[in-house]
Amino acid sequence: MRQNIALYADHNATAPLRPAVVEAMAAADREAWANPSSPHAAGRAAAALLESARRRVAAVLDADPRWITFTSGATEANAQALAPGAGPPVWAAAVEHPSVLEWAEQHLAVDTDGVLDLQAFLSALHARPAGAPGRLRIAIQLANNETGVLQPIDAVYQATRAGGHHLHCDATQAPGRLPLRGLAARADSLALSAHKAGGPKGVGLLIAKTPPSALLRGGPQERGLRAGTVPVSLVAGLACALELAEAEAAAGQGAADPGPRDQLEAALLRLGARPLASDRPRLPNTCAALLSVPAELAVAALDLAGLSASTGAACSSGASSPSHVLLAMGLRGRPLRLSLGPGIDVQQMILLLERTLPALAVDALDLG
Numbered sequence: 503m504r505q506n507i508a509l510y511a512d513h514n515a516t517a518p519l520r521p522a523v524v525e526a527m528a529a530a531d532r533e534a535w536a537n538p539s540s541p542h543a544a545g546r547a548a549a550a551l552l553e554s555a556r557r558r559v560a561a562v563l564d565a566d567p568r569w570i571t572f573t574s575g576a577t578e579a580n581a582q583a584l585a586p587g588a589g590p591p592v593w594a595a596a597v598e599h600p601s602v603l604e605w606a607e608q609h610l611a612v613d614t615d616g617v618l619d620l621q622a623f624l625s626a627l628h629a630r631p632a633g634a635p636g637r638l639r640i641a642i643q644l645a646n647n648e649t650g651v652l653q654p655i656d657a658v659y660q661a662t663r664a665g666g667h668h669l670h671c672d673a674t675q676a677p678g679r680l681p682l683r684g685l686a687a688r689a690d691s692l693a694l695s696a697h698k699a700g701g702p703k704g705v706g707l708l709i710a711k712t713p714p715s716a717l718l719r720g721g722p723q724e725r726g727l728r729a730g731t732v733p734v735s736l737v738a739g740l741a742c743a744l745e746l747a748e749a750e751a752a753a754g755q756g757a758a759d760p761g762p763r764d765q766l767e768a769a770l771l772r773l774g775a776r777p778l779a780s781d782r783p784r785l786p787n788t789c790a791a792l793l794s795v796p797a798e799l800a801v802a803a804l805d806l807a808g809l810s811a812s813t814g815a816a817c818s819s820g821a822s823s824p825s826h827v828l829l830a831m832g833l834r835g836r837p838l839r840l841s842l843g844p845g846i847d848v849q850q851m852i853l854l855l856e857r858t859l860p861a862l863a864v865d866a867l868d869l870g
């Protein structure tokens with residue numbers, strides 16, 4: 503079934519594949535289909551395309567191409583940076599994605615908007631008992647996937663550098679929403695994924711300034727840091743998606759334009775919803791709000807009306823259990839999340855919200 507991109511408000515779960523990305527992948531599959539580790543001419547053509555994509559991605563991020571390891575996505579990049587065998591204990595903000603929290607020994611408190619409590623973090627760093635392992639890996643995301651709120655990554659990097667710790671930043675929600683230029687200078691390692699930026703699913707990358715431990719072993723690919731045949735056409739799609747996303751972010755277009763988000767949020771306020779973290783720096787494409795009815799009901803009703811929304815992270819949005827992000831903020835339940843991107847029709851979205859949400863509230867009163 504063809505989906506209506508104009509009414510698709512779930513870009514933080516995944517963004518529609520960009521036509522230029524489809525073309526870039528098709529061209530790579532036509533011209534560089536061989537195994538990039540093969541020594542013959544066809545293999546060398548694939549290796550050349552792979553290395554050219556690595557240089558293009560590095561240029562977008564102001565990174566050294568040698569820092570980049572291509573992975574199957576941000577989940578794997580986070581695991582490679584944070585898995586136990588790869589280094590010292592991990593502390594992570596309590597609102598991190600589950601693929602980060604999985605590895606965390608300690609969860610760091612956030613305030614009621616979901617922003618890291620910097621004072622509490624610095625105190626915890628200084629109060630570590632004598633005899634605790636010298637270095638830590640600190641994992642702080644750039645932006646939250648459920649609320650869009652940004653973390654004080656530069657202040658955290660200053661503190662972690664001063665203490666000789668390693669800062670890993672999950673920047674998965676950044677492409678297209680925030681400029682990527684200069685990002686590599688803001689942490690020791692970073693995770694990114696193609697599919698949040700209109701690239702293909704199943705490919706992402708880890709940027710690490712010092713070589714990370716291999717998570718997948720058993721082959722020399724990616725300088726021995728990630729075994730397995732590199733999917734050259736997916737990597738070509740990733741490079742194309744990041745370049746296009748970066749151009750939009752630089753121009754304040756598409757997911758980087760806060761205008762549609764602000765209009766939707768104003769409509770939600772008029773309808774009695776309570777937007778989350780709306781006074782804090784956050785992603786220009788994301789608005790999350792608590793409703794007077796369960797968000798799952800709203801998502802189902804909006805879906806029937808043709809609008810694709812979510813109740814937060816896609817990996818748990820079928821669940822009615824409370825969101826760990828909201829719990830960390832001292833709230834319960836799940837939010838209605840609208841996450842936007844290029845090609846949406848904000849006026850039509852507002853119309854559908856105005857038609858759908860008040861009827862749900864009336865139904866809930868009748869039932870109650």
Ligand SMILES: Cc1ncc(COP(=O)(O)O)c(C=O)c1O
Pocket residue numbers: 514515574575576577578599601643645646647672674675694695696705706816
């Ligand atoms: C903040 C964040 N980190 C990590 C991931 C996992 O990314 P991937 O689907 O590439 O494994 C997601 C995707 O849902 C995310 O939003």
